[in-house]
Amino acid sequence: MIDFSDIEGVIFDLDGTLVESGLNFRDIRKKLGCPTGVDILTFVEDIEDAVQKDAAAAFIVEQELADAHGARWLSKGKALVEALQAEGVPMAIVTRNSRNATTIKIETNQIPITTVITREDAPAKPDPTALLQIAANWGLHPSRCLYVGDFDYDRIAAERAGMQFLLV
Template identity: 40%
Template sequence: MVPIPLNIKNIKAVVFDLDNTLVSSKINFQGLREQLNCPVHQDILTHADSFVEAADRESAHKLILDHELSDAENAVSLSGCHTLLTYLEDNHFHTGIVTRNCAEASKCKVDHCNITVEEVISREQYAPKPSPEALTALADLWQLQPHQVLYVGDYLYDLEAANNANMPSCLITHGEVKPFENLASLSVNQLDDLLSYIQRYG
């Protein structure tokens, strides 16, 4: 996978992942995988959908939901979140969130952290990342071309979703070495750094 080139002067919209991008998340995914008997390299949502019996699928999804809602109650906005969103709003960028979270947990986190964006898309509305469906829907809504939309996230699925939508991506690393960093159009430590980049090159 080769990242889509980023020309910040072309960007008219910035879309964000939610967990560990705009807000904190403390979900213990290793523990959740163990509870679901989910193999390390399999997607948790896909694994939950794979149970043959409807009752088992329902139980698996309820367990995931319980973890998400518990996590949502303790979420806090990350450094630079509000400053960046205010700048984007003041400068007439479209803004949105595309998350693999459920709608209930997403709304809880956004409300609790006082985050304001134009659109919030959860996994109930479109196929979850790395599917490009939600990102493409936002570009269509705003009547933008893919190269005019920047998707910002902290994980491989975010970069894959952007690439699948033919959109440039920005990886938030939080100062950690990420094995998939080379797949991002741009990598920064935190949201403050993304704001500086936009202000410098936009």
């Protein structure tokens, strides 16, 4: 159980938490030849042939950008952001998305969060680096932060960072 009185900063995942996402990871995996259970970003990073690696990375970005234009606020995410904003609680977004897709989603939906870390800015979740960077920038102990997400990587990253976690 989360004690919200102990929370001084909230970090959100983006897809499936603040905005809807239509990314079909099964199809993306199939197109890339990525086995089930293997992280897609790690799979692409481990491709040795530079041309194949670039093509795979470009395909992922292409899928993200197509998804970004249709992404809309999720009502529960919007309500939580508005409540935190009214209370003056600092907020951030940490996402595995590309910077371009993230920017489109944030701008299109007018999400009032300016601290954003994408996979180009820090190692992708479940690595806790981005979460820890934000807590440090806020001058907060990680245990005073809440990470809100919808996927196992979000939970793992929060645990590794020593943050509280809320699954949505």
